[in-house]
Amino acid sequence: MGGVPVATECPIGILCEDLVDMRKLSRQKKEALYGILLLLPSVVVIGATAVYPLLKGISFSFFKLSGFSYDGPFVGFANYARVISSSLFMESFWNNAIWAFGTLAGQILVGLITALLLNRAFRGRSVVRGMILFPYIIPGIIAVIVWRWMLHDQYGVINLVLKRWIGLEESIHWLATPTLAMVSLILVGIWKFFPFVTICFLARLQVIPPKLYDAAKVDGASAWKEFWHVTLPQLREVFFVVVLLRGIFMYLKFDIPWLLTAGGPGTSTYTLPIMSYVEAFHQMQRGTSAAIGCVLFATLTVVALVYFAFEQEE
């Protein structure tokens, strides 16, 4: 860390070195103190609003909390045993995996294609980039409302277009049929979050050294070979980060699944975040809800550790 150069106008050589050392030491201490003071407000606030509640949440998972109270008897791992043995948990786990994997794969595919398109020079590129980013910045509830309107059995444009222009006989009940509900949910998830992947890939594409492509051209590589051997390897790191972070964020997503299908029809789109919320505020089993939260938290911790290890390597 830089700082003010230490003055060394000391007449006696040996003494001077000692003096410089002492001043250096005290300066280092002063620097450290300064740094810690600057961080103090954030330490207090993050401690109170995030770290303390997190620890409290973990402790809740070992107590039997029913009704509105946050006091109850200690029950050890009973909440975990109850959660993991319930069939709803396993079903939610698989739905969750399908939702997270489906939206992640879709986002990466659409994100990659759009990033490659936007990496070409054309007029109005920044306007196009702005419009493509739009789904990402609107609230989840807006995304859900507009899609529920478009997927509506009777009045939705999707059914109307299929009927009037393609000759479909019966309306498709998108959100009331188990498999289609999951498909619709995943499509809405992709629509909402792909722009983020676009921006990540685009940022990386724009700093690929042009000389790599020149070399490929000299070798007479086709466009496909160029993409496969030059572009794709350059995207490896950003690809890894996107898979990690988007994957875990999709896995822990609550608002879109809850607002679009609320886990239904039946339990066909029930996910772990939905289960955690319903246990806490509908079933009034807050210990169980906390146990589900801890299972999700463990998943996040594993991902974070992988991310840190990866970051270290960079």
Added chain:
Amino acid sequence: MTRYKVRKTVRTSLLWAGVMFFVAVSIFPLIEAFLSSLKPPAQLFSRFPHIFIPSSVTLLHYRELLMETKFLTYYFNTTFVTLVTLALVIPISALAAYGLTRFAFPGRDLYRRLIIFTYMLPPILLFLPLHAVLTTLGLVNSRAGLVFAYTSFCLPFAIWLLRAFFMGIPVSLEEAAMVDGATRLSAFFRIVLPQTVSGVVAVSVFVCVVCWNEYLYALVLTSSDQMRTLPVGLATFIRVYTIDWGKVMASVVLTSVPLVVLYVFVQEHLLKGFAAGAVKG
């Protein structure tokens, strides 16, 4: 035409077709919402003769939305909570980001990791304990309680982004100022802060967007209609048996307007934020 020219024309048209397709996919749902909000009820449900274009325009749904629902209350609550959180988060995060990038002290790397980690925590892991903490403090169903909850994810997020911006400013500038006799603090305010204006703007925009859009905390931490925010209020509009689609579409339009305006003006800043690692959500 030569073969080369043909290939080039084909490539350009393919590029444009691809670009147009994805633009349509991205913005069509919102255009559809806007057009629907202007249609008289009969057209909304029969959709004849055109599927998309309204054949006559009405502001009926907007009037109903503003007169018959608590929409403006939701609007006020959301704006209030967003701005207060922003005012709280920006100074604290600026100090912390400066401390993290300019000073060496034990535990710095650990703290940096704690920041990333808390920043990754989604609401689904904290909604229950935050509800417990705010119940103890008597802040459930209040705007102050929402500010408390929103700070939990906005602060680590803001520190993380600002840190990236501060790292981009050469330390030598401050050193020069301090050699000229400026104190650390005045060097920070006079030299560093003006350099990071665009960083602070980018972070502010992100903080505003995530607060404006937040749903789960607002859902569990508010219980009366008087305290609801836009996302929770809008969700109640579609949780009824017969949904008033016209009114709902008007609410979609009015909720998106500030985001669109903000977005058009600060798009460049927003992209800088992405470049600095804004991945929340």
